[in-house]
Amino acid sequence: MxxxxxxxxxxxxxxxxxxxxxxxxxxxxxxxxxxxxxxxxxxxxxxxxxxxxxxxxxxxxxxxxxxxxxxxxxxxxxxxxxxxxxxxxxxxxxxxxxxxxxxxxxxxxxxxxxxxxxxxxxxxxLPVAGITAQDLVDAARIQPGQTVLIVGATGGVGSFLVQLANIAGAHVIATARGDATDQVARLGAAETVDYTRTRPTDPNVDDHDPATRQDSSVTAAVRFTHPDGIDVLFDLVSAAGDFASHATLVRQGGHAYSTTWAADEAALRARDITGGNFESKGRSPELSRLLSRVAAGDVVxxxxxxxxxxxxxxxxxxxxxxxxxxxxx
Incomplete structure (x- = not known):
């Protein structure tokens, strides 16, 4: 064969x-x-x-x-x-x-x-990416109305995470290039952050003027629109430095997960944040649950x-x- x-x-x-x-x-x-x-x-x-x-x-x-x-x-x-x-x-x-x-x-x-x-x-x-997304949502125990940031939202795991977090009732912020904004919005993202875009230093100035623009990280962009922080971080792509920066957005008592093993778990615990480096353990029950949602049209x-x-x-x-x-x- x-x-x-x-x-x-x-x-x-x-x-x-x-x-x-x-x-x-x-x-x-x-x-x-x-x-x-x-x-x-x-x-x-x-x-x-x-x-x-x-x-x-x-x-x-x-x-x-x-x-x-x-x-x-x-x-x-x-x-x-x-x-x-x-x-x-x-x-x-x-x-x-x-x-x-x-x-x-x-x-x-x-x-x-x-x-x-x-x-x-x-x-x-579906199996690897879908089960990983399902396991992450289950681990975070997302509650309706919570704010969830998904870094790496356009990939396989991210595409499922956006949908499952939305189904759980979360306000989903997804990182995506500008030309993928519509894609993640259709999957359930309430907001998108274009990590390639520069942003104005002052929201009251003309952001078309290069003199008033500056490079902006995901952290700065999310903090600008959510100064009180977020409840859950799912980071699917970042190395240690960027993950640590994104984790500063998470409120005390929140959750932060890295699927790239970039988390400093001791630093998270010191801030009363649960999560850390995540490895999916889901098997047949989780896969069957996902397939049922796909068959029903709830998950694309x-x-x-x-x-x-x-x-x-x-x-x-x-x-x-x-x-x-x-x-x-």
């Missing part, structure tokens, strides 16, 4: 012909129609799992995948051949991912049925583009995401 693999950590991803995996006891074999692309896929190729999880080579990349159950191993009771399913294809040993025509996964892994009306392309874009899955499997090496690690990239298998 065709698959995107690396021969060793740090190697260039390539299209290869590898054996079709067989469903062993308790395992499900899935004929994949579509696979999601996430920043974590590049990290896998570069060796983030080295020393942390046993890995088989050539390592087939990909975590998110959706398709049809094509075979089941002995003892499987949750799934039958012909079921449409979506899930995460990362279990020990790593290296048997979703960027392939077939993959196997234990039936008790993160694997759930796809509801009627949801396509495999849509479903494949922002697929930016769909490309063939062989194009995966070219799109791997592309920056400035405006939603999700999905591989058509």
């Amino acid at each position: 065709r698959a995107i693999v690396v021969q060793k950590f740090g190697a260039t991803p390539e299209l290869a012909d590898v054996p079709v995996p067989v469903a062993g006891p308790g395992e499900v074999q899935v004929a994949l129609d579509a696979a999601g692309v996430n920043p974590f896929d590049l990290k896998m190729a570069d060796g983030i799992l080295k020393g942390k999880m046993p890995t088989d080579f050539p390592m087939i990349l990909g975590v998110d995948g959706a398709g049809t159950v094509s075979a089941v191993g002995t003892g499987v009771t949750k799934f039958t051949v012909g079921d449409k399913v979506v899930g995460k294809f990362l279990t020990a040993p790593a290296g048997h991912g979703s960027w392939a025509q077939y993959a196997t996964v234990p039936e008790d892994a993160t694997l759930v049925p796809i509801p009627d009306g949801v396509t495999t392309v849509t479903a494949a874009a 899955v922002p697929v930016q583009m769909t490309v063939p499997l062989e194009a995966a090496p070219a799109v791997l690690g592309q920056g400035s995401a405006r939603g999700k990239t999905v591989l058509a298998i």
Whole structure:
């Protein structure tokens, strides 16, 4: 079968012909129609799992995948051949991912049925980014009327976070380039901050005059419109310095989360702010909940583009995401 693999950590991803995996006891074999692309896929190729999880080579990349159950191993009771399913294809040993025509996964892994009306392309874009967003919203326990700042709102996780925070009743402030303002507004952002735009030093002066304009950080822009601070910060992109700056916006007793492990957790605790460096733990229940919302039309899955499997090496690690990239298998 065709698959995107690396021969060793740090190697260039390539299209290869590898054996079709067989469903062993308790395992499900899935004929994949579509696979999601996430920043974590590049990290896998570069060796983030080295020393942390046993890995088989050539390592087939990909975590998110959706398709049809094509075979089941002995003892499987949750799934039958012909079921449409979506899930995460990362279990020990790593290296048997979703960027392939077939993959196997234990039936008790993160694997759930796809509801009627949801396509495999849509479903494949959901697991990693969607579950991370759902876990963040659950962790922050957002209450109606709270002010939430999402830094990195146009990417996969951010696009889901804007929607889920809005559903929870929050006043959502999203960072986005000017040409993406409409996108995040449609997803539920009440305000946007264009981090590329310069701003006037005084709101009463002509901001078209270069002499009255200055560069403005996200922190300065949000503090200008919300001088009393915000309740929740979700920062999906920043390094330590910028995260620390954004966290100064959070009121005492609020929440601040970094998905890039940029948070100084001791400094947050000193200000009575909960959160810190965040790692998603969600599995099948969270994925099923998200799929139900997608099927009901409450959550939109922002697929930016769909490309063939062989194009995966070219799109791997592309920056400035405006939603999700999905591989058509």
